[in-house]
Amino acid sequence: MxxxxxxxxxxxxxxxxxxxxxxxxxxxxxxxxxxxxxxGVVEIxxxxxxxxxxxxxxxxxxxxxxDSTPYFEITHDDTLRRIMPLRNDWGHGSSYNILGxxxxxxxxxxxxxxxxxxxxxxxxxxxxxxxxxxxxxAEKAWVxxxxxxxxxxxxxxxxxLNLTNIFDKLNRTHADTLELKVGLSYFSQIxxxxxxxxxxxxxxxxx
Amino acid sequence: xKFTAKTDGSDPAPARxxxxxxxxxxxxxxxxxxxxxxxxxxxxAGTILHESIHAELHRxxxxxxSGPNPLPASLFNWYxxxxxxxxxxxxxxFDDPLDVLNQTAADSQxxxxxxxxxxxxxxxxxxxxxxxxPLDNYKHYVWSDGLDEYGLDAGYITDNELTRLSxxxxxxxDDNHKNTxx
Ligand SMILES: [Zn+2]
Numbered sequence: 001m002x003x004x005x006x007x008x009x010x011x012x013x014x015x016x017x018x019x020x021x022x023x024x025x026x027x028x029x030x031x032x033x034x035x036x037x038x039x040g041v042v043e044i045x046x047x048x049x050x051x052x053x054x055x056x057x058x059x060x061x062x063x064x065x066x067d068s069t070p071y072f073e074i075t076h077d078d079t080l081r082r083i084m085p086l087r088n089d090w091g092h093g094s095s096y097n098i099l100g101x102x103x104x105x106x107x108x109x110x111x112x113x114x115x116x117x118x119x120x121x122x123x124x125x126x127x128x129x130x131x132x133x134x135x136x137x138a139e140k141a142w143v144x145x146x147x148x149x150x151x152x153x154x155x156x157x158x159x160x161l162n163l164t165n166i167f168d169k170l171n172r173t174h175a176d177t178l179e180l181k182v183g184l185s186y187f188s189q190i191x192x193x194x195x196x197x198x199x200x201x202x203x204x205x206x207x
Numbered sequence: 208x209k210f211t212a213k214t215d216g217s218d219p220a221p222a223r224x225x226x227x228x229x230x231x232x233x234x235x236x237x238x239x240x241x242x243x244x245x246x247x248x249x250x251x252a253g254t255i256l257h258e259s260i261h262a263e264l265h266r267x268x269x270x271x272x273s274g275p276n277p278l279p280a281s282l283f284n285w286y287x288x289x290x291x292x293x294x295x296x297x298x299x300x301f302d303d304p305l306d307v308l309n310q311t312a313a314d315s316q317x318x319x320x321x322x323x324x325x326x327x328x329x330x331x332x333x334x335x336x337x338x339x340x341p342l343d344n345y346k347h348y349v350w351s352d353g354l355d356e357y358g359l360d361a362g363y364i365t366d367n368e369l370t371r372l373s374x375x376x377x378x379x380x381d382d383n384h385k386n387t388x389x
Contacts, residue, residue, distance in 0.1 A: 035217065058301065064217060065306070084217065089306065090313035091220030092353030093241070094250070096373075098219075110366045132347055132373040132380070137245065142219055183219065187356060190296065193289045193315070195361075196322050197281040203323075 031179035040068035046153030054149040061089040088183035142181035224261040289315035321358040347376035
């Protein structure tokens with residue numbers, strides 16, 4: 001009987017790994033709690049072994065199209081982070097409002113290593129339209145995360161954890177008034193289309 | 208063509224023009240969470256022109272390049288080649304046929320715009336700004352409407368050129384000249 005009880009406790013502990021929630025745990029919302037107040041909030045489980053980055057991207061956009069609010073949950077250092085990824089499919093935001101990052105790079109101007117993320121996030125969020133290649137305002141600034149289409153949920157978790165940690169550091173200098181908005185993408189991995197016809201550059205298109 | 212508006216804080220796109228294969232009306236839907244009172248008039252004008260070109264390119268696809276202003280045949284053929292190319296990829300990547308259509312339209316049309324519509328849109332913005340500056344001063348507002356990543360990938364523009372154009376764009380924004388809606 002004692003053995004059985006121990007097995008049940010062990011199974012429960014295993015099942016709850018990464019999902020454990022205690023009432024004293026700090027919860028942080030990205031962009032902010034108000035985005036989670038709608039009825040149709042749906043968690044996308046990053047710990048699901050059958051899901052990869054491309055599937056997560058698809059699921060995020062499908063949920064948005066159906067007027068639901070997708071989110072990820074990440075627990076680390078006694079803090080539960082709830083992150084709502086933005087819709088980021090065939091529509092497009094203004095490029096200057098986007099700070100694109102991958103596992104090791106930042107895509108802005110001629111590119112930066114990911115180790116400069118704090119510096120670039122600060123420049124992006126504090127730009128207020130000064131440099132036309134960075135955000136027009138802190139409210140409209142967002143970060144686009146691109147990982148390999150086959151990357152796992154854990155890879156995305158790592159990238160988001162790094163991003164939220166660095167963003168939180170910046171946000172503390174703004175009395176926690178900034179909101180981190182995140183979108184997913186795999187744009188750079190889509191193969192190039194057929195090239196334009198040779199003579200097309202000089203054709204008059206009538207406008 | 209019809210203009211509508213909604214407010215969606217989870218969508219960073221200032222406007223969307225979905226492909227409508229069943230009806231005769233193409234709708235441009237503005238997102239008031241992004242296209243706000245604080246948006247510069249020149250940016251808003253750029254978005255209206257960009258989305259209107261999407262609408263016109265939807266029409267040309269649906270009518271097989273019929274008038275009043277058809278594309279030159281070689282350009283339309285390239286547009287259709289890209290359509291087939293992206294449709295094959297998007298059929299693998301998306302379940303919903305509507306997602307396939309919209310993603311295919313966006314990819315093929317953005318390539319076409321990055322290749323051949325930068326100057327015409329910039330020229331429209333210059334006219335809107337009462338021809339205050341040379342054409343290059345307006346091109347940043349066209350590229351930054353989601354076309355720069357297509358232009359960079361295809362080699363139509365470089366990062367250095369985008370930076371140069373962004374510097375030139377500042378005078379349009381910072382001068383005392385007021386546009387309607389500023
Ligand atoms: Zn577009």
